[in-house]
Amino acid sequence: MMNAEAQLAYGIFWGIYILGFLVFFYVMSRFFRLLPLYGLRTLLQAVLIVAIATPVESAEVAGWWIPAWLHGGYEAILGNAEEAARAFFNMGLAAMVMTLVWLLDLVRYRLTRR
8 A cells, every 4th residue: 555645646647647638639639630531530539548548457556547558568668468468458448448439429420410
């Protein structure tokens, strides 16, 4: 268990990370508007969400979550294939869920455009 100072730092990290993600997502969404196809724009947004916003639980501290891309990349560089695979597995699950959301959004878009 971590002390109160570590918990505060954890909360500050996630606050800054989420704020940074929202700003980055907004900027990239404005950039994606240049693309002519709605499906391609929303697919790229979905990829951004999966790649940047998917968490994985820390192996060292129970209850602490880390961005999966960061944890998986770090563990892959260190040679810990099991931890890297766990992080990338979470990203795979998030990709499957986001694919379903993306497809449902395409159906919604198609039905409302008629």
